[in-house]
Amino acid sequence: MANQKAPRIPAALSALRANGGNYSLDFLAAKPPLEARDWLAAIPGIGKKTASVVLLFSFGTPLMPVDRHVLRVSQRIGLIPRTRTRTRPRPVPGDAGPEQMYEAHVSLITHGRRTCHAQRPDCEHCPVAPRCRYFDPKAE
Secondary structure (H helix, E strand, O other): OHHHHOOHHHHHHHHHHHHHOOOOOHHHHHOOHHHHHHHHHOOOOOOHHHHHHHHHHHHOOOEEOOOHHHHHHHHHOOOOOOOOOOOOOEEOOOOOOHHHHHHHHHHHHHHHHHOOOOOOOOHHHOOOHHHOOOOOOOOO
16 A cells, blocks of 8 residues: 555645645635545545545544444434445535534544444444434434
8 A cells, every 4th residue: 555655645745836835735724615625636646535534634624524434323323324335525514613523523433433333333332322223223
């Protein structure tokens, strides 16, 4: 993987420098979330998920990066339909601010790693189980 990633780092830095004459990402903070994400994702080696992570963690941009843990937990508890197969980052509608987005992202990942495992979820110790559609298909 290092052989694949290493050449992309100078390319990403060149793209940044070509945009503003330096290596700063600060200009992205002024762009609309999807425009900023798409600008970063246009750099070879940077996907939409990675771009969303950078924007959320660096600028508090209200995008929800969706990794395998976020996808699994979100589907099981009914936040997103189980039929969704792609792990695409999404803007979150409504009044979710950067603090809530960051907290939700980290909490979903942590829950997916510690409790809601892919193969054998620990439903017995899960605080979300009473509302989880994986644990109880009739849950709401």
